[in-house]
Amino acid sequence: MHALWSPRLSGWLVGAHPWVKALHILSVIAWMAGLLYLPRLYVYHAMAPVDSDRSETFKVMERRLQRGIMTPAMIGTWLFGLLLASTPGIVDWHMGWIWIKLALVLALTGYDHMLVRWRKVFFEDRNAHSSRFFRIVNEIPTVILIAIVVLVVVKPL
């Protein structure tokens, strides 16, 4: 496969690889923390009466978590992940794990997008989902996280 970057930039990326990987993992941790915790907030928010103090507090917590942590962490995960993927010699594109991982990361990004939509619905006091619904939805990122970590570390296929 042709190198994506100039020889100079490729050399720099190879040297920086451990640092880029560290930044990738740090971003992943911050994003995952939000992906696991925000639907948990929705579980309790769905039980709080509209216009109650509790409901208004949840709105502030949800907005700060999403805008302050999750969105920047998601961008960092993608940025450093794509840099790793384009570093010469890191990924063997004939193997299956990277493609399955990319599909699962797209699914996580779609899930993040759904969380943004639900937050806006809560913000406008229009939520019609039960707390049980959010409890079930909360399991999705856990399953995807386990699958991704096994894929990138064990590389079973």
Ligand code: HEM
């Ligand atoms: C956003 C798109 C992503 C891309 C393009 C990407 C790409 C990569 C690449 C190429 C590596 C280096 C693999 C190696 O050195 O063998 C890596 C490492 C890693 N990625 Fe991602 N990744 C992305 C998102 C994620 C997500 C969402 C997670 C977790 C939920 C994740 C977890 C990890 C972990 C734990 C490692 C370290 C594995 C190791 O070297 O032992 N990545 N990623």
